[in-house]
Amino acid sequence: MPSRAEATTLPSAVGVIGLGRMAQALLLPLLEAGQLQPGAVCASVATEGSAERLTQALGLTVGTDPRPCMAAPMLLLALKPQQLEGLLRALAPLPSPPPPPPGLERPLLVSVLAGVPLQRLHDAFPGWDVVRCVPNAPALVRRGLIGVSVAETLAPAARQLAHALLSPVGRVLDLPESQLDAFLALTSSGPAFVALVIEALADGAVAAGLPRAQALELAQAMAAGSLELLERQQLHPAQLKDMVASPGGTTMAGLRRLEAAGLRSALIEAVLAAWERSRALA
Numbered sequence: 001m002p003s004r005a006e007a008t009t010l011p012s013a014v015g016v017i018g019l020g021r022m023a024q025a026l027l028l029p030l031l032e033a034g035q036l037q038p039g040a041v042c043a044s045v046a047t048e049g050s051a052e053r054l055t056q057a058l059g060l061t062v063g064t065d066p067r068p069c070m071a072a073p074m075l076l077l078a079l080k081p082q083q084l085e086g087l088l089r090a091l092a093p094l095p096s097p098p099p100p101p102p103g104l105e106r107p108l109l110v111s112v113l114a115g116v117p118l119q120r121l122h123d124a125f126p127g128w129d130v131v132r133c134v135p136n137a138p139a140l141v142r143r144g145l146i147g148v149s150v151a152e153t154l155a156p157a158a159r160q161l162a163h164a165l166l167s168p169v170g171r172v173l174d175l176p177e178s179q180l181d182a183f184l185a186l187t188s189s190g191p192a193f194v195a196l197v198i199e200a201l202a203d204g205a206v207a208a209g210l211p212r213a214q215a216l217e218l219a220q221a222m223a224a225g226s227l228e229l230l231e232r233q234q235l236h237p238a239q240l241k242d243m244v245a246s247p248g249g250t251t252m253a254g255l256r257r258l259e260a261a262g263l264r265s266a267l268i269e270a271v272l273a274a275w276e277r278s279r280a281l282a
Helices: 021-032 048-058 067-071 081-091 118-124 137-141 156-169 177-188 190-207 212-232 237-244 250-261 263-281
Strands: 014-017 041-044 061-063 074-077 108-111 129-134 144-150 170-174
Touching: 014 021, 014 067, 021 041, 021 074, 021 137, 021 156, 041 067, 048 061, 067 081, 074 156, 108 156, 118 129, 129 156, 129 177, 137 144, 144 156, 144 177, 156 170, 177 190, 177 263, 190 212, 190 263, 212 237, 250 263
Parallel strands: 014 041, 014 074, 041 061, 074 108, 108 129, 144 170
Antiparallel strands: 129 144
16 A cells, blocks of 8 residues: 555646646645645647636646546646536547556546536546545635535545645645535535625615725624634634624524525535536436
8 A cells, every 4th residue: 555655646647637726726825835746737629829828827737638647647627617528528538547646546536526526527537536526615715614525436546636726725625526516506606695695684784874995894803703703712603693692682583584584594504506506417
């Protein structure tokens, strides 16, 4: 069995197909830390304009032909899910799998394609080990949550290598694939739900008389401070609510209105709707 040091050392070359914001978020911490050299990255994007812009901005080798990227022992698949079929047509016939990274038996493919299941990836890329992951937007500021699912037969060293790629941008959680849709609904769709709540709170403050820019700044600061309080003191959300809501006070008046408007139920249904949509896309 390969040692932990071997398993968590990134290979000498990494291919990237699709170099959008999430792929860049995953790569930049590794490049900045020197764990990955710019010359070791071969990236492919859809258009010449994007390739030129990203080459200049990131100092990486970026082109429009995905085939050279398939020669790397580790491949990050980060294009849009609906682009997968076009990629497979562009690659046909699929190149033979390259030699694996040190300590592994097969090259490793890490997919961030939402809704594309492991079996589909295994069928599309025979000869590769496959890791499916679901990152969320806070990964862009290295506070992400990344759900990871693998086949039961995947070697521990391959899982560790995927963690080495993903962990610099947040907390990596190993999950059965059956839970990934719920994970996506909460953690990937959740930032939009939270942003909507913050925006609505700021709108309320504007209606009460605060300038819009100040209301939005205060709403964001309040949300960030509340989350830090929950985290640092390990509070259940209900405990924080009870700390703030004094008998007959302003907070209880607001909470009463929120309950009457069905905010709690609306948020539950939003997560369930996102979960159902993720399952439908799969």
